[in-house]
Amino acid sequence: MSTAQFNLKKWYQFLALGFGSGLSPKAPGTFGTLAAVPLVILLLWAGNIYLLAFVIAGSVLGVYLCGQTARDIGEHDHGAIVWDEIIGYSITMLWAPLHWQTLLLGFVLFRLFDIVKPWPISWFDKNVHDGTGIMLDDIVAGIAALLSLQLLLPFLPLG
Secondary structure: OOOOOOOOOOHHHHHHOHHHHHHOOOOHHHHHHHHHHHHHHHHHHHOHHHHHHHHHHHHHHHHHHHHHHHHHHOOOOOOOOOHHHHHHHHHHOOOOOOOHHHHHHHHHHHHHHHHHOOOOHHHHHHHOOHHHHHHHHHHHHHHHHHHHHHHHHHHOOOO
16 A cells, blocks of 8 residues: 555545545455445434435545545545445445345445456446546446345345
8 A cells, every 4th residue: 555645634535534444554445344334234224215315425425535535645546545435335235124144245245346346347447537436436346236135135044
């Protein structure tokens, strides 16, 4: 990881860095996704409409947060920028029942798609830039994980 200088006193960097979770020296994307879990639990508990509203607002806001933070440090998609992981995991969990098994499987599926980046995720990662590019590959990874989770739900022993 580079020696970029972040400033958590700037509200947009605080959010882009996943409330500081992205500053983990190892696996910042995983720690950023972990930071999303309590938020997703709260929003799923409140109702899927709240999680959907967060996904929409967070995606739009994320283009600014991630883009401005990347410009501040002079590095596109620095590993510490994890707001995109927070939104990607939130997308994964849309319309999933609130259960530890769905939370865990959604986490694993999202991280798998985010790390491996199969097509079309890899295309977005390589070809779309700025804040939009930072967000878009994780949005697509979240959609892929959402579809996979929904396909697997009937096979989970939720009870």
